Amino acid sequence: MRVTVLGSAAGGGFPQWNCACPNCSGIRAGTLRSQARSQAQVVVSPNAGECFLLNASPDLRTQILSRPFLGPAYPPRHTPIAGVLLTSADVDSVAGLLHLREFQPFHIYTTQSVRRIVCEENRIFRVLDRAKPPVVWHDVPLNAWLPLGTVKLSTGELPVRYRLVPLGSTYPDYVSEDLRQSLPPGEAVVGLVLGQGSKQLFYAPAIPGLSEEWKRWAQSSDLCLLDGTFWDENELISAGVGSKTAREIGHIPLSGAGGLLKEFDSAKRVRRVLIHINNTNPILDKQSAEHREVRDAGWEIAYDGMDLDL
Amino acid sequence: MRVTVLGSAAGGGFPQWNCACPNCSGIRAGTLRSQARSQAQVVVSPNAGECFLLNASPDLRTQILSRPFLGPAYPPRHTPIAGVLLTSADVDSVAGLLHLREFQPFHIYTTQSVRRIVCEENRIFRVLDRAKPPVVWHDVPLNAWLPLGTVKLSTGELPVRYRLVPLGSTYPDYVSEDLRQSLPPGEAVVGLVLGQGSKQLFYAPAIPGLSEEWKRWAQSSDLCLLDGTFWDENELISAGVGSKTAREIGHIPLSGAGGLLKEFDSAKRVRRVLIHINNTNPILDKQSAEHREVRDAGWEIAYDGMDLDL
Numbered sequence: 001m002r003v004t005v006l007g008s009a010a011g012g013g014f015p016q017w018n019c020a021c022p023n024c025s026g027i028r029a030g031t032l033r034s035q036a037r038s039q040a041q042v043v044v045s046p047n048a049g050e051c052f053l054l055n056a057s058p059d060l061r062t063q064i065l066s067r068p069f070l071g072p073a074y075p076p077r078h079t080p081i082a083g084v085l086l087t088s089a090d091v092d093s094v095a096g097l098l099h100l101r102e103f104q105p106f107h108i109y110t111t112q113s114v115r116r117i118v119c120e121e122n123r124i125f126r127v128l129d130r131a132k133p134p135v136v137w138h139d140v141p142l143n144a145w146l147p148l149g150t151v152k153l154s155t156g157e158l159p160v161r162y163r164l165v166p167l168g169s170t171y172p173d174y175v176s177e178d179l180r181q182s183l184p185p186g187e188a189v190v191g192l193v194l195g196q197g198s199k200q201l202f203y204a205p206a207i208p209g210l211s212e213e214w215k216r217w218a219q220s221s222d223l224c225l226l227d228g229t230f231w232d233e234n235e236l237i238s239a240g241v242g243s244k245t246a247r248e249i250g251h252i253p254l255s256g257a258g259g260l261l262k263e264f265d266s267a268k269r270v271r272r273v274l275i276h277i278n279n280t281n282p283i284l285d286k287q288s289a290e291h292r293e294v295r296d297a298g299w300e301i302a303y304d305g306m307d308l309d310l
Numbered sequence: 311m312r313v314t315v316l317g318s319a320a321g322g323g324f325p326q327w328n329c330a331c332p333n334c335s336g337i338r339a340g341t342l343r344s345q346a347r348s349q350a351q352v353v354v355s356p357n358a359g360e361c362f363l364l365n366a367s368p369d370l371r372t373q374i375l376s377r378p379f380l381g382p383a384y385p386p387r388h389t390p391i392a393g394v395l396l397t398s399a400d401v402d403s404v405a406g407l408l409h410l411r412e413f414q415p416f417h418i419y420t421t422q423s424v425r426r427i428v429c430e431e432n433r434i435f436r437v438l439d440r441a442k443p444p445v446v447w448h449d450v451p452l453n454a455w456l457p458l459g460t461v462k463l464s465t466g467e468l469p470v471r472y473r474l475v476p477l478g479s480t481y482p483d484y485v486s487e488d489l490r491q492s493l494p495p496g497e498a499v500v501g502l503v504l505g506q507g508s509k510q511l512f513y514a515p516a517i518p519g520l521s522e523e524w525k526r527w528a529q530s531s532d533l534c535l536l537d538g539t540f541w542d543e544n545e546l547i548s549a550g551v552g553s554k555t556a557r558e559i560g561h562i563p564l565s566g567a568g569g570l571l572k573e574f575d576s577a578k579r580v581r582r583v584l585i586h587i588n589n590t591n592p593i594l595d596k597q598s599a600e601h602r603e604v605r606d607a608g609w610e611i612a613y614d615g616m617d618l619d620l
Contacts, residue, residue, distance in 0.1 A: 011411075017374040018414045020385040028381060038372075058409055062348075062372055064327040071338060075330035076550040091408050091437055098405045099368055101321075103552070104328045123431045126484040127401055174436040240386040242413070 001160070001196050001310040002051075003223065006063035007041035008302035010229045010278040011092040013059065021239050023284050033286040037304050038063060039092055040205050040276040042225060043070065043081075046160040046196050050082040050151050054192060054203050056096030064099075066305070082150045083107035085162065088189045088206065089117040090172050092276075094125075101127040105135060107150065111164060112139040113187035117175050142166050142186060148194070158197045165191040165202075165217050168210030169250045189250065193217050199310045201225075205276035207260065209252035218264055218272075223310050225302065226264070228274025231255050231281050231290050239280045254283070254294065261297050275302040311470070311506050311620040312361075313533065316373035317351035318612035320539045320588040321402040323369065331549050333594050343596040347614050348373060349402055350515050350586040352535060353380065353391075356470040356506050360392040360461050364502060364513050366406030374409075376615070389414055392460045395472065396420035398499045398516065399427040400482050402586075404435075411437040415445060417460065421474060422449040423497035427485050452476050452496060458504070468507045475501040475512075475527050478520030479560045499560065503527050509620045511535075515586035517570065519562035528574055528582075533620050535612065536574070538584025541565050541591050541600050549590045564593070564604065571607050585612040 007013075014037040015024035026032030038059040045051040051070070057063065064070045064081075072078035083106055086093050097118075100106065108115070115137045118125050128135035140146065141164075148160045166186035175183075191204035191214055202221040206229070207214050218224045229251040236242030236249075246253040253259045254274070266272065274294065277283065282290040283301055294301060317323075324347040325334035336342030348369040355361040361380070367373065374380045374391075382388035393416055396403050407428075410416065418425070425447045428435050438445035450456065451474075458470045476496035485493075501514035501524055512531040516539070517524050528534045539561040546552030546559075556563040563569045564584070576582065584604065587593065592600040593611055604611065 013371060015375065015381075016412055017371060017380070017409070018382055018387050018389040018412055020382040020388060022385075024382075025385065028378070036375075059371060061323055061327060061369060065325065065346075068338070070327070071325075072328055072330040072334075075332075075335065077328050078330060079328040091411055091434065094434075095405070095408045098401050099327070101401055102326055102328055121433045123484045123486060124401065124404075124434075124482075127482075130483065172434075172437075173440065174433045176433060 001194070001199060001201065002045040003201060003308040003310055004043050004067065005275065005302045005304065005306035005308070006043055006066060007038035007057050007059055008275050008277060008304055008306070009037035009039050010276045011039060012279060013037060013039045014277070014279040014284065016279045019241065019279055021241065021280050024279050026285070034284045035303055037277065042203060044194060044201065047149065047151070047153060047157040049080060050149065051080050052148065053081060053084040055087055055093040055205070056084050056100065057092060058095040060096030060099040077104065079104055079106070081106055083109060085192055086110035086114050087192060089114045089175070094118055097125055097128065103131045105131045105133050107136050107138060109138045109140050111142065111187035111190060113171070113183040115139055116183070117171065117179065121176060121179060140164050142190070161195045163193040165193060165213055166211070167191050167204060167206070167208055167214055169206065169208035191217060193221070201310055206250050207252050208250045209247060209258065215264060219266060219268065219270065221270060223271045223273070223308060225273045225275045226260060227251050228254060228277045228281065228283065228301065230278055231283060235278070235280050241280065261294070265297065271300070272298060273300045273302050273308065277301070311504070311509065311511065312355040313511060313618040313620055314353050314377065315585065315612045315614065315616040315618070316353055316376060317348035317367050317369055318585050318587060318614055318616070319347035319349050320586045321349060322589060323347060323349045324587070324589040324594065326589045329551065329589055331551065331590050334589050336595070344594045345613055347587065352513060354504060354511070357459065357461070357463060357467040359390060360459065361390050362458065363391060363394040365397055365403040366394050366410065367402060368405040370406030370409040387414065389416070391416055393417035393419060395502055396424055397502060399424045399485070404428055407435055407438060413441050415441045415443050417446050417448060419448045419450050421452065421497035421500060423493040425449055426493070427481065427489065431486060431489060450474050452500065471505045473503040475503060475523055476521070477501050477514060477516070477518055477524055479516065479518035501527060503531070511620055516560050517562050518560040519557060519568065525574060529576060529578065529580065531580060533581045533583070533618060535583045535585045536570060537561050538564060538587045538591065538593065538611065540588055541593060545590050551590065571604070575607065581610070582608065583610045583612050583618065587611070
């Protein structure tokens with residue numbers, strides 16, 4: 001399975017349009033040893049002829065254009081993108097669906113709750129209904145292996161299975177109180193497990209830390225792309241750009257007790273990659289102590305254009 | 311007034327992610343004499359220290375980053391973008407508001423109907439309420455001059471006035487039947503007139519051709535950025551990518567009787583620029599007869615990064 005990182009930053013991207021924190025100012029001025037990053041977006045290509053987006057980032061149009069293999073194969077209109085798997089109803093995860101409004105049929109896989117939030121309270125996404133046939137939403141149960149794929153496999157190609165892992169957390173603030181009260185808490189934020197043959201990928205760009213479920217799937221996978229949003233629990237407060245802690249907005253930090261580095265210090269042969277990195281995170285600076293600490297602990301730091309083979 | 315074209319293409323951009331029409335294939339292959347274009351976006355900077363976006367395109371994040379003068383002036387967070395004027399509730403016009411979700415106060419000016427569509431039927435845009443103070447929506451009446459500007463002017467700077475011109479057309483398909491029936495038809499699509507001193511700009515990326523109102527404002531302006539979506543009434547049908555005519559989706563074509571070139575063949579000193587150019591439009595090819603015809607008629611063709619001084 002080919003796994004391509006099209007975007008590696010948290011919401012807002014790096015630099016963020018209105019941010020003049022040391023990282024954002026440094027990357028604009030060319031003085032920071034780092035690289036610009038668009039908002040987190042991954043695409044997996046398990047077999048020839050079709051691929052699947054993991055979430056739909058607000059930067060999706062330019063992200064698709066950045067890779068020729070995602071372009072149409074024949075005129076007048078075509079895409080190898082067969083579907084989109086959504087981990088939440090956050091703007092970061094769903095806004096890019098509006099980029100896909102060009103009368104193109106495809107499939108969306110997510111929890112019933114995320115589908116209800118997007119479809120019942122946000123009529124603008126009905127632009128996806130104009131495709132012929134219309135875009136199809138699939139209500140996916142938690143904790144079940146399901147087949148993924150829409151094309152007939154060639155000799156030597158292996159079927160793909162996927163699974164939604166509940167990670168806790170809350171629904172986005174924009175959801176109405178009425179709808180929120182009718183939604184089960186476990187469907188707000190999920191991790192994605194994709195399996196093909198003996199290989200397994202785990203994708204969790206937001207780990208709220210409210211359950212331990214993610215660890216089991218991270219440990220049993222060959223490749224993990226995990227929540228690298230914040231280095232420190234109080235990062236936004238210290239930077240003067242927010243009033244909430246990392247955990248209050250649904251992300252365990254990398255450092256400290258209960259942080260990702262301590263919680264998932266795998267000795268096994270799991271390839272561990274940090275993604276969804278906020279613009280305030282010091283690991284973005286290749287010359288920082290935090291960057292070195294992460295690399296010394298065996299983690300990789302995702303960048304736009306990173307290719308990962310599974 | 312500084313007028314900057316950040317994006318010049320119609321919805322989908324050029325190339326469009328799923329399109330393999332001759333233009334899109336040619337630009338991908340590097341064989342077409344043209345340049346890639348993001349979705350229509352203009353920013354005006356009438357005075358030092360503040361600027362206004364004309365619509366909020368789905369490509370807005372990268373468009374803002376493309377111009378250093380749109381970056382923050384001081385830490386931790388700041389923007390010179392004081393407001394956004396919206397011409398419709400189409401995805402092309404409003405999706406970019408989601409890029410502006412980063413806790414940043416600003417103002418949105420549009421018709422009451424567009425505000426109601428966005429705010430009442432699309433809760434996701436409530437992410438703009440998280441700013442302190444929250445983003446402010448202004449219900450703007452049609453056909454009235456109003457002051458635009460939020461900062462105190464320095465010596466020599468002139469105040470700016472703006473005006474919404476009703477252009478006819480219909481509300482987007484995604485709007486509910488209930489809401490649609492309560493909205494006055496004149497507020498669906500507007501043109502924007504901006505005046506400063508003796509200078510005037512007219513912006514109308516969609517001219518449905520249902521009224522003649524646009525002509526008066528185009529003729530009395532110094533600079534017009536007008537609907538260059540389609541060359542031909544049947545362009546989408548001929549290209550095999552749609553079943554509707556140009557007028558059926560709210561755009562008079564450039565060519566033919568009743569087309570923009572014939573309808574606005576100004577002999578006056580009006581600078582006329584085509585914007586919101588669809589990827590199927592032959593004027594995108596600098597070697598085409600249609601490109602030459604447009605240029606010979608005295609029109610300019612907008613491109614990303616075009617600077618226009620007024």
